[in-house]
Amino acid sequence: MKFNHNNRKRYLASVTDRYVKGQMDRRTFLRSAGKLGLGAGVLGLSATMPFGGRGGFINSAQALEIQPDADMMAWLKDAAKPFAGQTIKLATESTPPSNAINSALKPFFEEATGIKVEIEVLPLEQVLQKLTLDVASGLGTYDLYYIDQSWMASFSGDVIDPREKYEANSDLAMPNYNMDDFLPALVDGISMYDGIMVGVPYDIPIFITMYRKDIYDELGLKVPTTMEEYMANAVAIQEAKAPEIYGTTGQMKSGHYSLECDWTCWLWAHGGSIFGPDGKFTGNDDAGMAAMEYWIKLKENMPEGVTTWTWDGQGQSVLQGIAGQALSWGEFFPWWDGPDDSKVSGLMEAAVPPAPAAPLRTTDQTGYGEIPGVGHQGGSSLAVSKYSKHQDAAWLFAQWATSFDTQVYITALGGGTGPTRESVYDDPRIKANAKPGIPGTTRHLDVVRETIASHMGSEPDLPEWAELSNDTIPVELGRFWAGEYDSPKAAMDSIAKKVDGILKG
Amino acid sequence: MLSPGQRMLRALVAWMVVGIFFFPIYYWFTIAFRIDKEIFEIPPLLLDFTFSWQSFEEVFGITIGAKGGLEVVPGGGNYYMVPRLVDSIIVAVGSTALAVTVATLASYALSRMRIPGQHHFVFWILSTRMMPPVAVAIPMFFIYKNFGLLDSHLGIIIVHALMNLPLAVLLLKSFFDDIPQEIDEAALIDGASRFLIFRKIVMPMAIGGIAATAVLCFIFSWTEFLFVLTLTQTSLKTVPVVSTTFVTSTGTAWGKMAALGVTAMIPAFIFILLVQKNLVRGLTLGSLKQ
Amino acid sequence: MTDVPTSVKPPLQRRFISDSAFPWLFPLLALLLVFAVYPFFYNIYLSVHEFVPRRRALEFVGSANWVKLFSDSRMWGALAVTLIYTGVCLLIQLVLGMLIALLLDSDDPGFGFLRGLLTLTLVIPPAVTAMIFLLLEDANFGVMTYYLQALGLLGSNPILANPSTALMGVMIADIWQWTPFMVLIFLAGLRALPPEPFESAVIDGASNWQVFRRLTLPMMSKVIAIAVLIRGIDLFRTFDYVYVMTSGGPGTATYTLSLYAWQQTFSFIKWGYGATLSLFSLIVILVIAHIYVGLTKLKW
Incomplete structure (x- = not known):
């Protein structure tokens, strides 16, 4: 730990503390902080920082001063006048954007608007619990909801359609907010249900191919473009390196949503779908069985622990250097590239997912708006609660948090998830971070962008989906992997029966 | 009642039993003091890990100086506990x-x-x-x-x-x-x-x-x-x-x-x-x- | 509460009667009425309703939830897992707790320290304990797995993903955390025993086992009975360990009633069925506790 760095950190902390306590106005704060190059410069170079941290929370690659767009802040200040002093609350999963906002960006919004923002950061399952209690009681204890795409249908009746909000009150419509800038595939995949726009696209973790360049080079492997090649590479790595390094890895914990995510990826890639047009479960048809066969073979090339891992363990297995490739969440990539805790820093490369083994089904061959695609997405939206007493203030925050300017800082500070706006991908500040082996790298984002545009798969939207995707399907799949079914067919038939039973009511 | 030999044996067994119960806590301590890269090391690093205050510094916003001095850094954010x-x-x-x-x-x-x-x-x-x-x-x-x-x-x-x-x-x-x-x-x-x-x-x-x-x-x-x-x-x-x-x-x-x-x-x-x-x-x- | 005796005939009996227990019990009753009785009736109310997601409202469904409950094979599975979990953990914690308590019941140097060290397991939140054991038992990174495999006691199958070992894997965490609770209580009981009967037993030439069987156990019976009762109640409601370590899996091998009720209530917004499960769980434990109190002749 460098002495110089400590002094700077302490100074920054005391300045921040005074600012947070209201003993210092924003301009003085920014000026003082500017002397230190507040923002990514400090964050990137330092091992620790007072209101952030490292290891996937606040990571950044290069010097970057946080200078929010002056016009936007001026407008916010003006528009928020009637709401100054209000407090808005949000419960969110601990994701890179939420952490970047909570740890570094929030003060700028609060200072400009006088609206206090309280963010509760929780694991995904607990966010669902909080939302459930809030909507079921209709008490409006939260003003904003973080809505995972798999819950969208369940909560579609509890939110205010942003378009409505946007059009109804032009005083509160942020100039240059530009709804059309959101990646069109995303709006459809994570924010639209049954003609309702549930929220504004907030973040977009999506499955991409990620592999160990060093191993690929050593074994003379090519970046897989088909499912067959993906399998062949996994087998080759496994044969050459196991048990030190396994061919691939997975997130296959019984009874956990992550298992369902892995399954849909293989299912869609083999021309299957979860539902048919008649709304019946079709995971047990021929395509579904082909997917299971592939998955069973692939699992032979995974570490033993996969059946106890969620995304956490899967990410960890690559981080620890025991897996050669993965088709999984792109937001892992900057984590794996960070030199502090990763053993594969600078060794990973990203690519778009392999082409499906059989033609993807189209939306009219599936049910409930399911969109097959190898790049399984797990995006989420930021929505204004119908029960909130501070809807206008919440709406201002939602716009600010998803504005171009804020997304640039989120992406620069937090790396990780792909931004939801087209324009952010092209921003020079983002491009500048596209270097290997640095925390918060953005060098995978081109792949993410292309995957969103042409390989994205979205789960169906139906109110029962939260139960099916978090319980019914992953529990039965877990049973299958534990060897409690004689054959994959028996497992899939059993899931079909249970799913159709639940849908019948 | 017990002979010195029996007492020795009893003490030995007692230390072993409590040692087994204490092991997960010891393990948890080592994780708190390891650098992030070594947390998952197998075979397990139970004694010869790289000692570091890093995790504590981040969680409590403190800096532990080279001379053992402790400096408190106030601040906010998700991980300030x-x-x-x-x-x-x-x-x-x-x-x-x-x-x-x-x-x-x-x-x-x-x-x-x-x-x-x-x-x-x-x-x-x-x-x-x-x-x-x-x-x-x-x-x-x-x-x-x-x-x-x-x-x-x-x-x-x-x-x-x-x-x-x-x-x-x-x-x-x-x-x-x-x-x-x-x-x-x-x-x-x-x-x-x-x-x-x-x-x-x-x-x-x-x-x-x-x-x-x-x-x-x-x-x-x-x-x-x-x-x-x-x-x-x-x-x-x-x-x-x-x-x-x-x-x-x-x-x-x-x-x-x-x-x-x-x-x-x-x-x-x-x-x-x-x-x-x-x-x-x-x-x-x-x-x-x- | 009157203070000064005014009459010459101090009616001891009457004074006892006139000393009303009510003021003493009032704070307790007030708290329990508002915060324990209300939830109970609220759950009864919920159990004959169900939440309609589309209308965000409760709808009366009569006995539908209860009918569903009794034909719900998953519930019966969860009940079986809960009973096994409770029974096995309780038995191991009781026996192990007693053995360790006997072992540590000594005034030799170092034993006070050991007793203190043992209580450390109790101050770790169960949710965190579950995380620790999740890591210890990991198939690839787990220290416990590593040493068990080195000793040849464990194959490559992950403990927590194998239906035959998963429940044991979860119970280890519970046993580790709560055996010291039993030790603490038993030690207190042991150290409060009067020395005289033991001295005379030794003079009579009784063996250690006879002393334990005929003196220690009977004199400790009430301590043991209450410790088992308290621990049993908590075990029956176990949640944190299975929730964090296995999500009830693989399949439903570690799926407990509390987890089921939690999931129905919070994940699927089926408040009615969730409340029904909770009430059913309450009834089961009430019946068991009632029989237990009768058998052990506990009298309050």
């Missing part, structure tokens, strides 16, 4: 005080003035602990919303006290039962009031039992998860709930979770030590009266 430790202490101390006070009064009455259907009444009190917490959490959420107790220290203090009342009443009553009734009766004849007897005679005699009860209440409050999760939002969080903050969508921050975890053992352990002198004597549960 000092306020959360304070919340935990407030809640645990508050709920323990409330539970023990209420239970002491009630247990004295149950021990000295038998009420009709007393056995069933005590069993009923005990039964309030049998409800699955999830079933209590939802109605509590509504009550709290109406009373303005949601997301407040007082709210959590009350719910934790409530959760501990059955245990406290049961323990304290057993203990009061051990103190001979004759003492009360003699004092009554001398003209002392019930409350005076309670305060000046019975309470001091029962102090060991009260201390033991307090320890258990403190522990249960210190480690409770579901009520805090459901009934708080942003104003406070206790250690068990806030520990899950380290589980993120891009991996669990094991080092920081362990740093908070081992630090959080300290206040609870101090509390136990403070009352330990009375602890063993207190936990007799009325064993002497058969």
